Amino acid sequence: MHAQLSLNRTSMQDSPWIHTRALPSARLRLFCLPFAGGSASSFMPWFAALAPDIQLCAIQLPGRGARFGEPAIHDFAELIEQLGCVIAHHDDLPYAFFGHSLGALIAFELSHHCVRTGLELPRHLFVSASGAPRHRVGAARYDLLSDRELLAKLRGYAGTPPEVLENQELMELLLPAIRADFALLRHYSYQPRPRLGIPLSVLAGRDDQHVASETLTDWQSETSATCEQHRFGGGHFFAFEQADSVLELVKRKLS
16 A cells, blocks of 8 residues: 555646656556556556556546545446546546456446547547446445455455455455445446447456456447457456556557
């Protein structure tokens, strides 16, 4: 958690929602949206690989990191409205979205928010470790599990270090935000709308047991632009296990 608190900020980050570093030569921003229980710190190691022309902007949701004292958001629509305001205040450069797992759904709905409100649209949408949103029906009620059951589920995703899961005091602090994120997933309601006109890249781990392969193809029905699938070695958190390969793809698509 100390690493989250010590991240450098530029004048762009008067908002607590964004963690980044100054990059005067940036031609484009990549807003990264976290997985359930994740934080901005998960993406900040990517900064150097994207510089000097792409500025990584990691989104920090309430209830974690430097925002630990703020109540977490449980309502999906409220989260999208607030993030829409953040994007509107930082639209001086072209931008793209990268969302992992829960973050992929947030990025998708945030793109529709931009269409609906007349904001500049993202140049590209990267959706990682997530089936198409139309398949997000009846999500598991992980937010209602006991602490012990929820910890068991987190171990199954293999995205939280074992030493963190075994630290009871730390997990008591982290679980409320994790529950809030799973509540976002459970309350998510897909609404059919006209297709986005945004190029879309679907990223998936070959060994991801939490995303069925058949749910990936339907991302194509969400955009009238190009939609390509890309597979990587690893499980649900392949994007961080195979960061070099993932970022090479991101840079190629945004070139």
